Amino acid sequence: MSVDAATVRRIAHLARIAVKDEEVPHLQGELNAILAFVEQLSEVDVGGVEPMTSVTPMVMKKRHDVVNDGEIADVVVANAPATEDHYFLVPKVVE
Amino acid sequence: MNAPVQPSMLIKGATGDWEVVIGLEIHAQVTSKSKLFSGASTEFGGDPNAHVSLVDAAMPGMLPVINEECVAQAVRTGLGLKAQINLRSVFDRKNYFYPDLPQGYQISQYKSPIVGEGTVVVDLPDQDSFTVGIERLHLEQDAGKLLHDQHPTMTFVDLNRSGVALMEIVSKPDMRSADQARAYVTKLRTILRYLGTCDGDMEKGSLRADVNVSVRRPGAPFGTRCEIKNVNSIRFMGQAIDYEARRQIGILEDGGVIEQETRQFDAVKGETRAMRSKEEAHDYRYFPDPDLLPLELTQAYVDALKAHLPELPDEKKARFIRDFALKSEDAGVLVSERESADFYEAVLGQLADKARDGKLAANWVINELFGRLNKEGGAIATSPVSATQLAAIVDLIGDGTISGKIAKDLFEIVWTEGGDPRAVVETRGMKQVTDLGAIEKVVDDIIAANPDKAEQAKAKPAMVGWFIGQVMKSSGGKANPQTVNDLLKTKLGL
Numbered sequence: 001m002s003v004d005a006a007t008v009r010r011i012a013h014l015a016r017i018a019v020k021d022e023e024v025p026h027l028q029g030e031l032n033a034i035l036a037f038v039e040q041l042s043e044v045d046v047g048g049v050e051p052m053t054s055v056t057p058m059v060m061k062k063r064h065d066v067v068n069d070g071e072i073a074d075v076v077v078a079n080a081p082a083t084e085d086h087y088f089l090v091p092k093v094v095e
Numbered sequence: 096m097n098a099p100v101q102p103s104m105l106i107k108g109a110t111g112d113w114e115v116v117i118g119l120e121i122h123a124q125v126t127s128k129s130k131l132f133s134g135a136s137t138e139f140g141g142d143p144n145a146h147v148s149l150v151d152a153a154m155p156g157m158l159p160v161i162n163e164e165c166v167a168q169a170v171r172t173g174l175g176l177k178a179q180i181n182l183r184s185v186f187d188r189k190n191y192f193y194p195d196l197p198q199g200y201q202i203s204q205y206k207s208p209i210v211g212e213g214t215v216v217v218d219l220p221d222q223d224s225f226t227v228g229i230e231r232l233h234l235e236q237d238a239g240k241l242l243h244d245q246h247p248t249m250t251f252v253d254l255n256r257s258g259v260a261l262m263e264i265v266s267k268p269d270m271r272s273a274d275q276a277r278a279y280v281t282k283l284r285t286i287l288r289y290l291g292t293c294d295g296d297m298e299k300g301s302l303r304a305d306v307n308v309s310v311r312r313p314g315a316p317f318g319t320r321c322e323i324k325n326v327n328s329i330r331f332m333g334q335a336i337d338y339e340a341r342r343q344i345g346i347l348e349d350g351g352v353i354e355q356e357t358r359q360f361d362a363v364k365g366e367t368r369a370m371r372s373k374e375e376a377h378d379y380r381y382f383p384d385p386d387l388l389p390l391e392l393t394q395a396y397v398d399a400l401k402a403h404l405p406e407l408p409d410e411k412k413a414r415f416i417r418d419f420a421l422k423s424e425d426a427g428v429l430v431s432e433r434e435s436a437d438f439y440e441a442v443l444g445q446l447a448d449k450a451r452d453g454k455l456a457a458n459w460v461i462n463e464l465f466g467r468l469n470k471e472g473g474a475i476a477t478s479p480v481s482a483t484q485l486a487a488i489v490d491l492i493g494d495g496t497i498s499g500k501i502a503k504d505l506f507e508i509v510w511t512e513g514g515d516p517r518a519v520v521e522t523r524g525m526k527q528v529t530d531l532g533a534i535e536k537v538v539d540d541i542i543a544a545n546p547d548k549a550e551q552a553k554a555k556p557a558m559v560g561w562f563i564g565q566v567m568k569s570s571g572g573k574a575n576p577q578t579v580n581d582l583l584k585t586k587l588g589l
Binding site: 010014016053054056058059060061062063064065066067068069070071072073075076077082084085086087088089090091092093094 | 127128129133134135136142143144145146147148149150151152160161162163164165166185190192193194241242243245246247248249250251252253254378380383385387388389390391
Protein backbone atom coordinates (compact mmCIF):
# COMPACT_ATOMS: atom_id res chain seq x y z
CA MET A 1 0.00 0.00 0.00
CA SER A 2 1.28 3.45 -0.86
CA VAL A 3 -0.10 6.96 -1.10
CA ASP A 4 0.15 9.40 -3.99
CA ALA A 5 0.50 13.17 -3.82
CA ALA A 6 -3.30 13.70 -4.08
CA THR A 7 -3.91 11.42 -1.09
CA VAL A 8 -1.36 13.35 0.95
CA ARG A 9 -3.18 16.60 0.18
CA ARG A 10 -6.54 15.00 1.04
CA ILE A 11 -5.35 13.63 4.38
CA ALA A 12 -3.88 17.03 5.22
CA HIS A 13 -7.19 18.68 4.38
CA LEU A 14 -9.20 16.22 6.51
CA ALA A 15 -6.88 16.94 9.45
CA ARG A 16 -7.04 20.68 8.68
CA ILE A 17 -3.22 20.88 8.40
CA ALA A 18 -1.91 23.45 5.92
CA VAL A 19 0.62 21.73 3.66
CA LYS A 20 2.58 23.68 1.05
CA ASP A 21 2.99 22.11 -2.39
CA GLU A 22 6.76 21.79 -1.96
CA GLU A 23 6.23 19.81 1.26
CA VAL A 24 4.06 17.18 -0.40
CA PRO A 25 6.81 14.95 -1.93
CA HIS A 26 8.66 14.80 1.40
CA LEU A 27 5.47 13.92 3.36
CA GLN A 28 4.52 11.37 0.73
CA GLY A 29 7.86 9.62 1.30
CA GLU A 30 7.43 9.74 5.08
CA LEU A 31 3.91 8.33 4.95
CA ASN A 32 4.92 5.57 2.56
CA ALA A 33 7.83 4.63 4.83
CA ILE A 34 5.41 4.37 7.77
CA LEU A 35 2.97 2.29 5.74
CA ALA A 36 5.73 -0.03 4.61
CA PHE A 37 6.80 -0.46 8.22
CA VAL A 38 3.25 -1.31 9.34
CA GLU A 39 2.77 -3.55 6.33
CA GLN A 40 5.14 -6.10 7.88
CA LEU A 41 2.15 -7.06 10.05
CA SER A 42 0.43 -8.54 7.00
CA GLU A 43 2.92 -11.41 7.21
CA VAL A 44 1.02 -12.65 10.28
CA ASP A 45 -1.98 -14.89 9.63
CA VAL A 46 -4.86 -13.42 11.67
CA GLY A 47 -7.64 -15.44 10.04
CA GLY A 48 -10.35 -16.13 12.63
CA VAL A 49 -8.85 -13.78 15.21
CA GLU A 50 -11.19 -11.07 16.49
CA PRO A 51 -9.68 -7.58 16.36
CA MET A 52 -8.50 -6.48 19.80
CA THR A 53 -9.25 -2.85 20.53
CA SER A 54 -8.66 -2.84 24.27
CA VAL A 55 -6.24 -4.64 26.56
CA THR A 56 -7.77 -3.46 29.83
CA PRO A 57 -9.19 -6.43 31.77
CA MET A 58 -12.14 -4.60 33.31
CA VAL A 59 -15.71 -3.63 32.53
CA MET A 60 -16.47 -0.05 31.60
CA LYS A 61 -17.19 2.21 34.58
CA LYS A 62 -20.54 4.00 34.41
CA ARG A 63 -21.97 7.19 35.90
CA HIS A 64 -25.29 7.59 37.66
CA ASP A 65 -27.69 9.91 35.86
CA VAL A 66 -27.15 12.98 38.02
CA VAL A 67 -26.34 16.57 37.11
CA ASN A 68 -23.11 17.40 38.89
CA ASP A 69 -21.19 19.40 36.29
CA GLY A 70 -21.61 22.38 33.99
CA GLU A 71 -22.84 25.91 34.91
CA ILE A 72 -19.28 27.13 34.36
CA ALA A 73 -19.71 29.14 31.17
CA ASP A 74 -17.00 31.62 32.25
CA VAL A 75 -14.48 28.80 32.51
CA VAL A 76 -15.64 27.06 29.32
CA VAL A 77 -15.06 30.12 27.13
CA ALA A 78 -12.09 31.50 29.11
CA ASN A 79 -9.46 30.55 26.52
CA ALA A 80 -11.52 31.24 23.41
CA PRO A 81 -10.00 33.83 21.03
CA ALA A 82 -13.41 35.49 20.57
CA THR A 83 -16.56 35.33 22.69
CA GLU A 84 -19.75 37.29 23.23
CA ASP A 85 -22.34 36.68 25.97
CA HIS A 86 -20.63 33.35 26.70
CA TYR A 87 -20.95 32.19 23.09
CA PHE A 88 -17.83 31.04 21.26
CA LEU A 89 -17.36 33.10 18.09
CA VAL A 90 -15.87 31.47 15.01
CA PRO A 91 -15.48 32.70 11.44
CA LYS A 92 -18.83 32.37 9.70
CA VAL A 93 -19.36 28.85 8.36
CA VAL A 94 -22.26 29.59 6.00
CA GLU A 95 -22.68 32.27 3.34
CA MET B 96 -40.20 -5.91 2.53
CA ASN B 97 -40.25 -6.54 -1.18
CA ALA B 98 -43.88 -7.51 -1.70
CA PRO B 99 -45.63 -6.01 -4.72
CA VAL B 100 -46.71 -2.50 -3.84
CA GLN B 101 -50.38 -1.49 -4.00
CA PRO B 102 -51.07 0.20 -7.36
CA SER B 103 -52.55 3.21 -5.52
CA MET B 104 -49.15 3.95 -4.02
CA LEU B 105 -47.38 4.17 -7.37
CA ILE B 106 -46.52 7.53 -8.85
CA LYS B 107 -47.55 8.10 -12.46
CA GLY B 108 -44.76 9.41 -14.64
CA ALA B 109 -44.74 10.40 -18.29
CA THR B 110 -43.29 7.01 -19.26
CA GLY B 111 -45.18 4.77 -16.81
CA ASP B 112 -45.50 4.04 -13.12
CA TRP B 113 -42.77 4.52 -10.52
CA GLU B 114 -42.41 3.16 -7.03
CA VAL B 115 -40.81 5.31 -4.33
CA VAL B 116 -38.64 3.56 -1.75
CA ILE B 117 -38.06 5.24 1.61
CA GLY B 118 -35.82 4.45 4.56
CA LEU B 119 -35.51 6.65 7.64
CA GLU B 120 -32.80 7.44 10.15
CA ILE B 121 -34.49 8.94 13.20
CA HIS B 122 -32.42 10.82 15.76
CA ALA B 123 -34.27 10.63 19.05
CA GLN B 124 -32.98 12.53 22.06
CA VAL B 125 -32.69 10.18 25.03
CA THR B 126 -34.67 11.27 28.08
CA SER B 127 -32.07 11.64 30.83
CA LYS B 128 -31.06 14.26 33.38
CA SER B 129 -27.40 14.45 32.38
CA LYS B 130 -25.44 13.97 29.17
CA LEU B 131 -24.19 10.73 27.62
CA PHE B 132 -20.60 11.12 28.80
CA SER B 133 -20.67 14.03 31.29
CA GLY B 134 -22.58 15.29 34.32
CA ALA B 135 -23.85 18.48 32.62
CA SER B 136 -27.61 19.04 32.41
CA THR B 137 -29.62 18.08 29.33
CA GLU B 138 -32.25 20.72 30.01
CA PHE B 139 -33.54 22.48 26.88
CA GLY B 140 -32.55 26.11 26.47
CA GLY B 141 -30.47 27.67 29.22
CA ASP B 142 -27.95 30.48 28.90
CA PRO B 143 -25.23 30.05 26.27
CA ASN B 144 -22.76 27.33 27.25
CA ALA B 145 -24.32 27.00 30.74
CA HIS B 146 -25.03 23.26 30.48
CA VAL B 147 -21.48 22.50 29.41
CA SER B 148 -18.76 20.64 31.27
CA LEU B 149 -15.11 20.61 30.29
CA VAL B 150 -15.77 17.16 28.78
CA ASP B 151 -18.47 18.57 26.48
CA ALA B 152 -16.19 21.44 25.48
CA ALA B 153 -13.50 18.85 24.63
CA MET B 154 -10.83 20.42 26.81
CA PRO B 155 -7.51 18.54 26.67
CA GLY B 156 -7.24 15.65 29.11
CA MET B 157 -10.97 15.26 29.71
CA LEU B 158 -12.30 11.71 29.62
CA PRO B 159 -15.83 10.52 28.83
CA VAL B 160 -17.66 8.34 31.40
CA ILE B 161 -20.88 6.76 30.19
CA ASN B 162 -24.27 7.56 31.78
CA GLU B 163 -25.84 4.22 32.82
CA GLU B 164 -29.38 5.59 32.42
CA CYS B 165 -28.77 6.41 28.75
CA VAL B 166 -27.68 2.80 28.22
CA ALA B 167 -30.84 1.56 29.98
CA GLN B 168 -33.00 3.86 27.84
CA ALA B 169 -31.44 2.52 24.63
CA VAL B 170 -32.05 -1.06 25.78
CA ARG B 171 -35.67 -0.25 26.74
CA THR B 172 -36.20 1.28 23.32
CA GLY B 173 -34.68 -1.77 21.64
CA LEU B 174 -37.03 -4.02 23.61
CA GLY B 175 -39.98 -1.82 22.65
CA LEU B 176 -39.00 -2.25 19.00
CA LYS B 177 -38.92 -6.04 19.49
CA ALA B 178 -35.26 -5.85 18.58
CA GLN B 179 -32.13 -7.86 19.21
CA ILE B 180 -30.19 -6.43 22.19
CA ASN B 181 -26.45 -6.76 21.68
CA LEU B 182 -24.78 -7.66 24.97
CA ARG B 183 -21.52 -6.27 23.63
CA SER B 184 -21.33 -3.01 21.71
CA VAL B 185 -18.50 -0.63 20.90
CA PHE B 186 -18.17 3.16 20.75
CA ASP B 187 -16.34 4.59 17.77
CA ARG B 188 -15.08 8.01 16.78
CA LYS B 189 -16.73 9.50 13.72
CA ASN B 190 -14.33 12.18 12.59
CA TYR B 191 -15.37 15.42 10.98
CA PHE B 192 -14.41 19.03 11.33
CA TYR B 193 -17.11 21.56 12.12
CA PRO B 194 -17.53 24.23 14.82
CA ASP B 195 -20.54 22.49 16.40
CA LEU B 196 -18.29 19.55 17.31
CA PRO B 197 -15.48 20.65 19.62
CA GLN B 198 -13.90 17.19 19.86
CA GLY B 199 -13.41 17.02 16.10
CA TYR B 200 -15.23 13.69 16.26
CA GLN B 201 -18.61 12.44 17.40
CA ILE B 202 -18.63 9.46 19.76
CA SER B 203 -21.02 7.06 18.05
CA GLN B 204 -21.43 3.33 17.41
CA TYR B 205 -20.50 2.04 13.99
CA LYS B 206 -19.84 -1.66 13.51
CA SER B 207 -21.24 -2.88 16.84
CA PRO B 208 -24.42 -1.01 17.83
CA ILE B 209 -26.22 -1.66 21.13
CA VAL B 210 -29.44 -2.75 19.36
CA GLY B 211 -29.83 -4.83 16.20
CA GLU B 212 -32.78 -5.79 14.04
CA GLY B 213 -36.38 -5.21 15.14
CA THR B 214 -39.83 -4.39 13.79
CA VAL B 215 -42.53 -1.74 14.07
CA VAL B 216 -46.12 -2.52 13.08
CA VAL B 217 -47.79 0.56 11.59
CA ASP B 218 -51.51 1.15 11.10
CA LEU B 219 -52.84 3.38 8.33
CA PRO B 220 -56.47 4.48 8.15
CA ASP B 221 -58.33 2.63 5.36
CA GLN B 222 -55.36 0.34 4.71
CA ASP B 223 -53.95 -2.85 6.11
CA SER B 224 -51.28 -2.45 8.74
CA PHE B 225 -47.72 -2.87 7.49
CA THR B 226 -44.43 -3.72 9.11
CA VAL B 227 -41.28 -1.63 8.96
CA GLY B 228 -38.04 -3.44 9.74
CA ILE B 229 -35.57 -1.78 12.10
CA GLU B 230 -31.97 -2.19 10.93
CA ARG B 231 -30.28 -1.01 14.12
CA LEU B 232 -30.31 1.49 16.97
CA HIS B 233 -27.13 3.05 18.30
CA LEU B 234 -26.15 5.61 20.91
CA GLU B 235 -24.27 8.76 19.96
CA GLN B 236 -23.58 12.32 21.05
CA ASP B 237 -25.57 15.29 19.82
CA ALA B 238 -23.65 18.30 18.46
CA GLY B 239 -23.80 21.93 19.58
CA LYS B 240 -25.94 24.69 18.09
CA LEU B 241 -24.66 27.29 15.63
CA LEU B 242 -26.25 30.73 15.22
CA HIS B 243 -25.38 32.36 11.91
CA ASP B 244 -27.56 35.46 12.11
CA GLN B 245 -26.07 37.25 15.11
CA HIS B 246 -23.07 38.84 13.43
CA PRO B 247 -22.03 39.78 9.86
CA THR B 248 -18.80 37.76 9.79
CA MET B 249 -18.93 35.43 12.79
CA THR B 250 -20.92 32.32 13.77
CA PHE B 251 -21.98 31.98 17.43
CA VAL B 252 -21.46 28.58 19.05
CA ASP B 253 -23.53 27.25 21.97
CA LEU B 254 -22.54 23.81 23.23
CA ASN B 255 -25.51 23.23 25.57
CA ARG B 256 -26.76 20.43 23.35
CA SER B 257 -23.27 19.07 22.71
CA GLY B 258 -22.91 15.63 24.26
CA VAL B 259 -26.61 15.04 24.93
CA ALA B 260 -27.42 11.37 24.21
CA LEU B 261 -29.17 10.52 20.96
CA MET B 262 -30.53 7.22 19.73
CA GLU B 263 -30.15 6.87 15.98
CA ILE B 264 -32.89 4.48 14.87
CA VAL B 265 -32.30 3.22 11.34
CA SER B 266 -35.18 1.62 9.44
CA LYS B 267 -34.92 -0.73 6.52
CA PRO B 268 -36.02 0.71 3.16
CA ASP B 269 -39.52 -0.63 3.80
CA MET B 270 -41.76 2.36 3.10
CA ARG B 271 -43.40 2.99 -0.26
CA SER B 272 -45.19 6.34 0.13
CA ALA B 273 -45.00 9.59 2.05
CA ASP B 274 -48.13 8.47 3.94
CA GLN B 275 -46.40 5.29 5.08
CA ALA B 276 -43.30 7.24 6.16
CA ARG B 277 -45.40 9.69 8.14
CA ALA B 278 -47.37 6.88 9.77
CA TYR B 279 -44.13 5.08 10.69
CA VAL B 280 -42.61 8.15 12.37
CA THR B 281 -45.88 8.81 14.19
CA LYS B 282 -45.94 5.24 15.47
CA LEU B 283 -42.28 5.26 16.43
CA ARG B 284 -42.81 8.52 18.30
CA THR B 285 -45.78 6.99 20.15
CA ILE B 286 -43.70 3.97 21.17
CA LEU B 287 -40.86 6.19 22.43
CA ARG B 288 -43.30 8.28 24.43
CA TYR B 289 -44.94 5.21 25.98
CA LEU B 290 -41.51 3.90 26.91
CA GLY B 291 -40.50 7.29 28.32
CA THR B 292 -37.19 7.08 26.48
CA CYS B 293 -37.70 10.20 24.30
CA ASP B 294 -40.24 13.00 24.71
CA GLY B 295 -40.74 13.14 20.93
CA ASP B 296 -40.98 16.94 20.97
CA MET B 297 -40.14 17.79 17.36
CA GLU B 298 -40.33 21.53 17.96
CA LYS B 299 -37.47 21.29 20.43
CA GLY B 300 -35.55 19.02 18.08
CA SER B 301 -35.98 15.92 20.26
CA LEU B 302 -36.90 13.93 17.14
CA ARG B 303 -35.27 14.61 13.75
CA ALA B 304 -35.30 12.53 10.61
CA ASP B 305 -32.83 11.90 7.81
CA VAL B 306 -34.90 10.61 4.91
CA ASN B 307 -33.47 8.30 2.22
CA VAL B 308 -35.48 8.40 -0.98
CA SER B 309 -35.05 6.50 -4.24
CA VAL B 310 -37.38 5.55 -7.07
CA ARG B 311 -37.62 2.49 -9.30
CA ARG B 312 -39.94 0.76 -11.71
CA PRO B 313 -42.25 -1.53 -9.70
CA GLY B 314 -40.35 -4.66 -8.74
CA ALA B 315 -37.03 -3.49 -10.24
CA PRO B 316 -33.80 -3.36 -8.17
CA PHE B 317 -33.40 -0.38 -5.82
CA GLY B 318 -32.48 2.91 -7.49
CA THR B 319 -29.76 5.32 -6.34
CA ARG B 320 -30.87 7.12 -3.20
CA CYS B 321 -30.58 10.68 -2.01
CA GLU B 322 -30.56 11.56 1.68
CA ILE B 323 -32.58 14.52 2.91
CA LYS B 324 -30.99 15.69 6.16
CA ASN B 325 -32.53 16.92 9.39
CA VAL B 326 -36.23 17.10 8.63
CA ASN B 327 -37.85 18.28 11.85
CA SER B 328 -41.57 17.84 11.32
CA ILE B 329 -43.72 14.97 10.12
CA ARG B 330 -45.57 17.25 7.71
CA PHE B 331 -42.36 18.57 6.13
CA MET B 332 -41.13 15.00 5.80
CA GLY B 333 -44.14 14.12 3.65
CA GLN B 334 -43.60 17.20 1.47
CA ALA B 335 -39.88 16.49 1.13
CA ILE B 336 -40.51 12.88 0.04
CA ASP B 337 -43.11 13.86 -2.54
CA TYR B 338 -40.90 16.59 -3.97
CA GLU B 339 -37.79 14.40 -4.01
CA ALA B 340 -39.57 11.45 -5.67
CA ARG B 341 -40.90 13.77 -8.40
CA ARG B 342 -37.46 15.30 -8.90
CA GLN B 343 -35.82 11.91 -9.33
CA ILE B 344 -38.54 10.64 -11.69
CA GLY B 345 -38.11 13.82 -13.78
CA ILE B 346 -34.35 13.22 -14.11
CA LEU B 347 -34.76 9.52 -14.97
CA GLU B 348 -37.52 10.13 -17.51
CA ASP B 349 -35.34 12.71 -19.24
CA GLY B 350 -32.68 10.00 -19.59
CA GLY B 351 -30.54 11.31 -16.73
CA VAL B 352 -28.83 9.55 -13.83
CA ILE B 353 -29.42 10.09 -10.09
CA GLU B 354 -26.29 11.19 -8.25
CA GLN B 355 -26.09 9.86 -4.69
CA GLU B 356 -25.99 13.01 -2.59
CA THR B 357 -27.06 14.74 0.59
CA ARG B 358 -29.88 17.23 0.23
CA GLN B 359 -31.77 19.59 2.49
CA PHE B 360 -35.45 20.48 2.55
CA ASP B 361 -36.41 24.13 2.25
CA ALA B 362 -39.77 24.35 4.02
CA VAL B 363 -40.48 27.83 2.64
CA LYS B 364 -40.02 26.84 -1.01
CA GLY B 365 -41.21 23.27 -0.43
CA GLU B 366 -38.22 21.80 -2.29
CA THR B 367 -35.04 19.84 -1.65
CA ARG B 368 -31.62 21.00 -2.83
CA ALA B 369 -28.11 19.60 -2.81
CA MET B 370 -26.06 20.28 0.34
CA ARG B 371 -22.70 18.97 -0.68
CA SER B 372 -21.41 17.23 -3.71
CA LYS B 373 -19.55 13.95 -3.94
CA GLU B 374 -16.15 15.63 -4.08
CA GLU B 375 -16.72 17.13 -0.64
CA ALA B 376 -18.32 13.95 0.70
CA HIS B 377 -17.33 13.18 4.26
CA ASP B 378 -14.64 10.72 5.08
CA TYR B 379 -15.45 9.87 8.68
CA ARG B 380 -12.45 7.59 9.35
CA TYR B 381 -14.31 5.64 12.05
CA PHE B 382 -12.20 3.85 14.63
CA PRO B 383 -12.91 2.46 18.12
CA ASP B 384 -12.71 5.23 20.74
CA PRO B 385 -9.63 4.42 22.85
CA ASP B 386 -11.14 6.39 25.79
CA LEU B 387 -14.04 3.94 26.15
CA LEU B 388 -14.11 0.22 26.85
CA PRO B 389 -16.63 -1.96 25.04
CA LEU B 390 -20.12 -1.70 26.55
CA GLU B 391 -20.93 -5.11 28.02
CA LEU B 392 -24.36 -6.02 29.37
CA THR B 393 -25.65 -9.19 30.99
CA GLN B 394 -28.80 -11.01 29.92
CA ALA B 395 -30.06 -10.64 33.51
CA TYR B 396 -29.75 -6.84 33.19
CA VAL B 397 -31.70 -6.87 29.93
CA ASP B 398 -34.34 -9.19 31.41
CA ALA B 399 -34.81 -6.89 34.42
CA LEU B 400 -35.40 -3.91 32.14
CA LYS B 401 -37.80 -5.98 30.07
CA ALA B 402 -39.79 -6.99 33.18
CA HIS B 403 -40.44 -3.31 33.93
CA LEU B 404 -41.42 -2.14 30.46
CA PRO B 405 -44.77 -0.36 30.36
CA GLU B 406 -47.60 -1.77 28.27
CA LEU B 407 -46.99 -0.60 24.69
CA PRO B 408 -49.61 0.77 22.28
CA ASP B 409 -50.08 -2.46 20.28
CA GLU B 410 -50.67 -4.55 23.41
CA LYS B 411 -52.90 -1.91 24.95
CA LYS B 412 -54.98 -1.72 21.79
CA ALA B 413 -55.38 -5.51 21.70
CA ARG B 414 -56.45 -5.50 25.36
CA PHE B 415 -59.05 -2.75 24.83
CA ILE B 416 -60.51 -4.70 21.92
CA ARG B 417 -60.49 -7.98 23.86
CA ASP B 418 -61.83 -6.71 27.21
CA PHE B 419 -64.30 -4.06 26.09
CA ALA B 420 -65.16 -5.09 22.52
CA LEU B 421 -63.96 -1.73 21.18
CA LYS B 422 -63.78 -1.25 17.43
CA SER B 423 -60.19 -1.50 16.19
CA GLU B 424 -60.34 2.07 14.94
CA ASP B 425 -61.57 3.41 18.30
CA ALA B 426 -58.95 1.45 20.21
CA GLY B 427 -56.39 2.86 17.79
CA VAL B 428 -57.49 6.43 18.53
CA LEU B 429 -57.26 5.83 22.28
CA VAL B 430 -53.74 4.36 22.22
CA SER B 431 -52.29 6.76 19.62
CA GLU B 432 -51.16 9.13 22.37
CA ARG B 433 -50.12 7.98 25.81
CA GLU B 434 -52.15 10.82 27.39
CA SER B 435 -55.33 9.63 25.62
CA ALA B 436 -54.85 6.05 26.74
CA ASP B 437 -54.06 7.17 30.29
CA PHE B 438 -57.24 9.27 30.39
CA TYR B 439 -59.39 6.39 29.14
CA GLU B 440 -57.82 4.05 31.67
CA ALA B 441 -58.48 6.58 34.43
CA VAL B 442 -62.16 6.65 33.39
CA LEU B 443 -62.25 2.84 33.31
CA GLY B 444 -60.71 2.69 36.77
CA GLN B 445 -63.60 4.67 38.24
CA LEU B 446 -66.52 3.02 36.50
CA ALA B 447 -68.93 1.10 38.70
CA ASP B 448 -69.13 -1.68 36.10
CA LYS B 449 -66.36 -1.43 33.54
CA ALA B 450 -67.19 -4.72 31.85
CA ARG B 451 -70.66 -3.33 31.08
CA ASP B 452 -69.73 0.27 30.34
CA GLY B 453 -66.14 0.09 29.02
CA LYS B 454 -67.26 0.46 25.43
CA LEU B 455 -69.71 3.23 26.30
CA ALA B 456 -66.88 5.02 28.12
CA ALA B 457 -64.67 4.74 25.02
CA ASN B 458 -67.40 6.32 22.90
CA TRP B 459 -67.77 9.16 25.37
CA VAL B 460 -64.03 9.76 25.64
CA ILE B 461 -63.56 9.77 21.86
CA ASN B 462 -66.74 11.42 20.57
CA GLU B 463 -67.78 13.81 23.30
CA LEU B 464 -64.55 14.64 25.11
CA PHE B 465 -61.91 14.45 22.33
CA GLY B 466 -64.44 15.88 19.86
CA ARG B 467 -65.02 18.86 22.11
CA LEU B 468 -61.32 19.30 22.91
CA ASN B 469 -60.45 19.25 19.20
CA LYS B 470 -63.14 21.79 18.44
CA GLU B 471 -61.94 24.15 21.13
CA GLY B 472 -58.24 23.47 20.59
CA GLY B 473 -57.72 22.14 24.10
CA ALA B 474 -55.41 19.40 25.37
CA ILE B 475 -56.32 16.43 27.55
CA ALA B 476 -54.12 17.78 30.32
CA THR B 477 -56.31 20.89 30.58
CA SER B 478 -59.67 19.20 29.95
CA PRO B 479 -62.45 20.91 31.96
CA VAL B 480 -64.09 17.49 32.41
CA SER B 481 -61.97 15.14 34.53
CA ALA B 482 -61.80 11.37 34.22
CA THR B 483 -63.75 11.12 37.47
CA GLN B 484 -66.53 13.34 36.15
CA LEU B 485 -66.73 11.52 32.84
CA ALA B 486 -66.83 8.15 34.62
CA ALA B 487 -69.76 9.43 36.70
CA ILE B 488 -71.64 10.49 33.58
CA VAL B 489 -71.03 7.08 31.97
CA ASP B 490 -72.16 5.35 35.20
CA LEU B 491 -75.39 7.37 35.16
CA ILE B 492 -76.10 6.29 31.57
CA GLY B 493 -75.03 2.72 32.22
CA ASP B 494 -77.29 2.20 35.24
CA GLY B 495 -80.26 3.84 33.48
CA THR B 496 -80.42 6.93 35.69
CA ILE B 497 -80.25 9.25 32.67
CA SER B 498 -80.75 8.78 28.96
CA GLY B 499 -77.95 9.26 26.41
CA LYS B 500 -79.63 12.45 25.26
CA ILE B 501 -79.84 13.94 28.75
CA ALA B 502 -76.22 12.86 29.25
CA LYS B 503 -75.17 15.25 26.51
CA ASP B 504 -76.86 18.10 28.37
CA LEU B 505 -75.20 16.92 31.56
CA PHE B 506 -71.81 16.84 29.81
CA GLU B 507 -72.38 20.41 28.65
CA ILE B 508 -73.17 21.54 32.20
CA VAL B 509 -70.13 19.77 33.64
CA TRP B 510 -67.92 21.18 30.83
CA THR B 511 -69.00 24.79 31.39
CA GLU B 512 -69.88 24.88 35.10
CA GLY B 513 -68.12 21.88 36.60
CA GLY B 514 -69.52 19.99 39.57
CA ASP B 515 -70.29 16.40 40.49
CA PRO B 516 -72.48 14.91 37.72
CA ARG B 517 -74.53 12.88 40.24
CA ALA B 518 -75.35 16.01 42.25
CA VAL B 519 -76.18 17.95 39.07
CA VAL B 520 -78.63 15.24 37.99
CA GLU B 521 -80.30 15.34 41.44
CA THR B 522 -80.57 19.10 41.82
CA ARG B 523 -81.71 19.77 38.26
CA GLY B 524 -84.16 16.89 38.09
CA MET B 525 -82.54 15.24 35.09
CA LYS B 526 -83.27 11.67 36.15
CA GLN B 527 -84.80 9.45 33.56
CA VAL B 528 -88.43 8.63 34.33
CA THR B 529 -88.80 4.87 34.49
CA ASP B 530 -91.93 5.03 36.61
CA LEU B 531 -94.41 3.20 34.39
CA GLY B 532 -97.44 5.04 35.75
CA ALA B 533 -95.99 8.48 35.06
CA ILE B 534 -94.96 7.61 31.52
CA GLU B 535 -98.25 5.88 30.87
CA LYS B 536 -100.13 9.05 31.74
CA VAL B 537 -98.10 11.08 29.26
CA VAL B 538 -98.61 8.43 26.59
CA ASP B 539 -102.36 8.36 27.20
CA ASP B 540 -102.57 12.14 27.03
CA ILE B 541 -100.71 12.30 23.72
CA ILE B 542 -102.83 9.55 22.12
CA ALA B 543 -106.01 11.19 23.38
CA ALA B 544 -104.96 14.54 21.95
CA ASN B 545 -104.12 13.07 18.53
CA PRO B 546 -106.81 10.54 17.61
CA ASP B 547 -106.24 11.04 13.86
CA LYS B 548 -102.55 10.23 14.13
CA ALA B 549 -103.29 7.22 16.33
CA GLU B 550 -105.59 5.93 13.59
CA GLN B 551 -102.91 6.50 10.90
CA ALA B 552 -100.36 4.64 13.00
CA LYS B 553 -102.41 1.46 12.82
CA ALA B 554 -101.93 1.41 9.04
CA LYS B 555 -98.43 2.85 9.10
CA PRO B 556 -96.51 1.54 12.16
CA ALA B 557 -93.54 3.84 11.41
CA MET B 558 -95.76 6.65 12.75
CA VAL B 559 -94.86 5.41 16.22
CA GLY B 560 -91.66 7.43 15.88
CA TRP B 561 -93.70 10.63 15.87
CA PHE B 562 -95.43 9.57 19.12
CA ILE B 563 -92.12 8.70 20.74
CA GLY B 564 -90.87 12.16 19.84
CA GLN B 565 -93.94 13.79 21.37
CA VAL B 566 -93.69 11.80 24.58
CA MET B 567 -89.96 12.53 24.93
CA LYS B 568 -90.59 16.22 24.31
CA SER B 569 -93.40 16.32 26.81
CA SER B 570 -91.28 14.58 29.44
CA GLY B 571 -88.31 16.86 28.84
CA GLY B 572 -86.32 13.98 27.41
CA LYS B 573 -86.41 12.17 30.72
CA ALA B 574 -88.68 9.26 29.83
CA ASN B 575 -86.89 5.98 29.16
CA PRO B 576 -87.13 5.61 25.35
CA GLN B 577 -87.48 1.82 25.48
CA THR B 578 -90.33 2.01 27.98
CA VAL B 579 -92.05 4.66 25.88
CA ASN B 580 -91.71 2.54 22.78
CA ASP B 581 -93.14 -0.55 24.47
CA LEU B 582 -96.05 1.35 25.97
CA LEU B 583 -96.95 3.06 22.70
CA LYS B 584 -96.98 -0.21 20.81
CA THR B 585 -99.40 -1.70 23.31
CA LYS B 586 -101.64 1.33 23.48
CA LEU B 587 -101.78 1.83 19.73
CA GLY B 588 -102.40 -1.85 19.23
CA LEU B 589 -99.34 -2.37 17.00
